Amino acid sequence: MEKRNIPKDFPVVILAAGEGSRLRKGGNHLPKPLVPLLGLTLLERALLTWKTAGVRRFYVVVGWEGKRVAAHAQELAKRHGLDLEVVENPRWQEGNGTSVLAVKDRTPAPFFVSMVDHVFEPSLVEGFVQQVKDKKSTIIAVDPRVTQVFDLADATKVRLEEDRVVDIGKEILPYHAVDMGLFFCGPEIFQALEKAKKEGDGSLTGGVKKLAAQGKMCAVKLEEGFWTDVDTPEGLEYAQKGLLTCVARSQDEGWISRHFNRHLSRWITARLASTSITPNLVTLLAFALAVAAGCLFALGKLGTTILAALLVQAASVVDGCDGELARIKFMVTPWGAWWDTLLDRYADSAIVLGITWEYSHGHGEAWPWIFGLLSFLAFAMASYAKKEHALRFGHPLPRDAGDKLTRRDLRLFAISVGGLLNRPFPTMVALAAMSHLWIGWMLWRKRKG
Amino acid sequence: MEKRNIPKDFPVVILAAGEGSRLRKGGNHLPKPLVPLLGLTLLERALLTWKTAGVRRFYVVVGWEGKRVAAHAQELAKRHGLDLEVVENPRWQEGNGTSVLAVKDRTPAPFFVSMVDHVFEPSLVEGFVQQVKDKKSTIIAVDPRVTQVFDLADATKVRLEEDRVVDIGKEILPYHAVDMGLFFCGPEIFQALEKAKKEGDGSLTGGVKKLAAQGKMCAVKLEEGFWTDVDTPEGLEYAQKGLLTCVARSQDEGWISRHFNRHLSRWITARLASTSITPNLVTLLAFALAVAAGCLFALGKLGTTILAALLVQAASVVDGCDGELARIKFMVTPWGAWWDTLLDRYADSAIVLGITWEYSHGHGEAWPWIFGLLSFLAFAMASYAKKEHALRFGHPLPRDAGDKLTRRDLRLFAISVGGLLNRPFPTMVALAAMSHLWIGWMLWRKRKG
Known part of the structure; x- marks a missing residue:
């Protein structure tokens, strides 16, 4: 049996089911995971970033244009020799929380969760994998450098007490950091997501909010390294500039x-x-x-x-x-x-x-x-x-x-x-x-x- | 307080009290520890060999021409920055076991014991220090390459059962290895030496024989690296040749x-x-x-x-x-x-x-x-x-x-x-x-x- 006691033995679930309509407004006709950025599609970059951090198993959750994204994921798995499984999420329109729920029968928690449209300097993800080591609860990576976030108005904010999340949302005040789209999820996440969904919020943030209310949501602050989420053509350009500066x-x-x-x-x-x-x-x-x-x-x-x-x-x-x-x-x-x-x-x-x-x-x-x-x-x-x-x-x-x-x-x-x-x-x-x-x-x- | 759980934190007792009459027959008028070999006296070489192995405290037991040897030891301590103490053994003529007994009030066991007239390739002593790590009893280093010993007739032989010494002496038969003049001594050594001395044998070998009879004497086999003891001008020449071949x-x-x-x-x-x-x-x-x-x-x-x-x-x-x-x-x-x-x-x-x-x-x-x-x-x-x-x-x-x-x-x-x-x-x-x-x-x- 595989050893399970170090974090990089846990798999990563990459959420690649969304429509990415804002990015497509720029004349782009590709589904978001297939959008190229500096020679790699967003999905390829996400997979290789996690591979560099030492993670060895991958679940890619697809929804919008699922067949096309799945085919691309399989091709990437072959090209890079990855242990990768595609998971279809027919309910993707109900929110990205349903994409996490879609892996419930495929892999036991804990696992990492990462958004395909978030771009990270590899050392940052490596740092997250390292820091998660000794923690037991569900964890969100947050960036306290809020003034440096590309589109702060659109970002999901997090209110903290010590290393505990007490609230999360786009409109909360005050807030101490910004959600980086990088999670480590224990088994409690499924129940929290289902509960939030029943109350009408199918997003991952909804589930996190539930866990935060129960005091079961930890945060890890990552204060060094570049990351951004890519929602618009401008965001894509910003990501390109940021990655080039890193290397x-x-x-x-x-x-x-x-x-x-x-x-x-x-x-x-x-x-x-x-x-x-x-x-x-x-x-x-x-x-x-x-x-x-x-x-x-x-x-x-x-x-x-x-x-x-x-x-x-x-x-x-x-x-x-x-x-x-x-x-x-x-x-x-x-x-x-x-x-x-x-x-x-x-x-x-x-x-x-x-x-x-x-x-x-x-x-x-x-x-x-x-x-x-x-x-x-x-x-x-x-x-x-x-x-x-x-x-x-x-x-x-x-x-x-x-x-x-x-x-x-x-x-x-x-x-x-x-x-x-x-x-x-x-x-x-x-x-x-x-x-x-x-x-x-x-x-x-x-x-x- | 100094940590005591790794072997190199233990001191080494260097026996430098003997007369070395056979070496002096070659026209040499120096006490044995002061005899030069490739630019270093035998005492200096012994000290530096143990220093290289990581040992940090030294006791030098002197007897014959004690003042002269002590002065040389102090000078070496100063030159090489060693934590070194000279111990006088007025009973040196009664056998080299009395030289070990002389440190009884100076340092608690365990400690290493080494003969000043034994020359070792440094890696060999390092290997001994490493291997002694997990042992509890008194230990003798032995060389199973008996055919390669310079003066086998004069060597002290050891009979073994597994890693236990059952007999030791110049004349025993059969034997499996040769005493290298390299020991790790627990507190039981003092009683054994005193007992042997009472029975008329003041040598370290006598004490080892007692411990062997009680089943309390372990052996560590060292099968790689050069060593020899230097008793005669021919032995000195052999040592020089051997050391040069090593380096x-x-x-x-x-x-x-x-x-x-x-x-x-x-x-x-x-x-x-x-x-x-x-x-x-x-x-x-x-x-x-x-x-x-x-x-x-x-x-x-x-x-x-x-x-x-x-x-x-x-x-x-x-x-x-x-x-x-x-x-x-x-x-x-x-x-x-x-x-x-x-x-x-x-x-x-x-x-x-x-x-x-x-x-x-x-x-x-x-x-x-x-x-x-x-x-x-x-x-x-x-x-x-x-x-x-x-x-x-x-x-x-x-x-x-x-x-x-x-x-x-x-x-x-x-x-x-x-x-x-x-x-x-x-x-x-x-x-x-x-x-x-x-x-x-x-x-x-x-x-x-």
Whole structure:
């Protein structure tokens, strides 16, 4: 028998039965679960988000256009190897509470419940699954950052006493947080839903209200990470922007990357997401741009040098897209990360080779090659020294200015600027000298550690 | 209060009271604990071995030349920051059991007991500390590899029934294992020792015999790792050889390193151990040899090329000594490992630079520099690709022939041979091509992972 004592062993019930009429007003003719967002349908994104959080069984409740949604769900189950069951809810028009009631004979409580039209940063759902661990009652995830909710007027509000829900509804006052459309339901939910329905409220909120009145409804506050519900074309756009910001965010990032590259790469990633171009192909494209830049540098005309400089910066921007695309489409693999980091080193060497070739050739001298080789050494070592430090000491080097100055984003940006000024070689050598000095300084500073 | 429930929280009692007359017959005038072995006295090695195993309190029992040994122990405690107490045993001539009895009023049992004249590979003592965890009785470490004991005739043998000692002594028959001079003693040891002493046997073995007769003596078999006791000048030599073999042994090693370099590096390490030369200085020396080789290659005369080739191989051999020296003198640090791996990359680039300079200069052409840069790229990437793979996948690449062929030991050996044949450049380029192909092949093979 399957072990049942950790939350991710519980299944998730995805409510995908509603009509989503407001979203269709935007000229959209698809049922809501099939609406595409950054290359994945809302249903696919919901399933993969929960899969990432470790959940292994899925129930998808369908209603409006049930056949079509069911077929899509089955196809997704096959494509992603999911243990998935489709549940039809003929009473879907009576409220989304009936969709939860529809699974009553299929799976014992507890289970998670999630709305197909709510989009979450995966870490947020992971956090919910973690926090639910020790709780016994039915739980709702709530967001206390009410001012950041996209359409607050339309949101379901929650009034809390400590971690207990005392009231829920769109119109209640005062309220402390907003319903995120993310639940962990104990067996008591069925009775509560039936009771609410008898009194004329077929919604899940109605059932939650009943449990709240009995003091049986807990709340878990999730205060970090992006989420939104998608009811309108504007909401869809907001979701897209939010998800792109998440995947382009990184603690460990250089200045140029954060303040310049990411704005462009995010825009490109959004375009790439709806194509079938894979992250690994984007990695190859970034490499090809760098090789092209190296070749153009080698030609040594002013025009080709300027073009090369622009390509170097383009390569740097595109180098950010592969990771973003992989994260946004749940396509992150160890191989992809490995491939990316190896090609980065090859790309650097192509640029160094082109710049050095031109300078040596133009001056009819061999000595620039010594600097070329030492430059490549510097760029390779800047990365190598950091990774080796993490490996040997068990913790990374401090993320200080020296670290930022020796990162690839700044290096490529500086070479690009140097290229635009028709001075790529001196720029490269200066960057290399800085990297070597930084490595020496790090070795010296750390020698007692 | 200190937690007492894990074995390494127990102290170790180091017996250093004996005369060691047989060792002194070799012209040695030092008390046994002060006899040097590979740069450390026997007492220092014993203390550092137990410190490495995680033990944090030390009692050193002194007898013969007690003042001198005590002074040395105090000096070592200061140098290595040890919580150490010297215990005088005026009755040391009555047997080493009296030395254990001497700590009776100093520390409550249980504690570890170790002989100063027994030399252990540190992992062996660590293993003993680990295995003692769940045991309640007094425990002796025994080695079932009886045929591998240095002086079996003089060894103390142990007869076992399961993990229980039923008899112990130099002359017993049959026996299953040999006493390693490594004990974990419960409070019952004191009574047993006193009883044995009353009957005329003041040795620790006498006490163990008493406990064995009562069925209160357990044995832990340690079947891996080097140890020996040092009673004679021949034993000292055997210990030196054994320890050197341990530190020069590695699971993760290239062919040339294992079958050629290690034999030389071990010999050098033995000489270096008794000097004050540090491992980090040896790392610098290996680097200097490589830089010298690079310079000599650049000169391009047959004589300098051959000398350079020899220096390359010398650098490769010396590159093995730093780690050996660090391990044998308990001087391993993360910084040392970091310093070593960074200087290796710089050393490689010096060799590539020298070889390429000469070839380009000799032919009056610039194109060899492209190959030079790609060669350095290959050598850096061979190491980088392996480490990145481990980082991304959480496990290393297979240690297959491709791995061995792209290791530094083989690379430097091949360049050395190529240099002796006055063909360093083609050799280097061939090695580089092989490394690039291997990286490409690895990426291809792993692309589905």
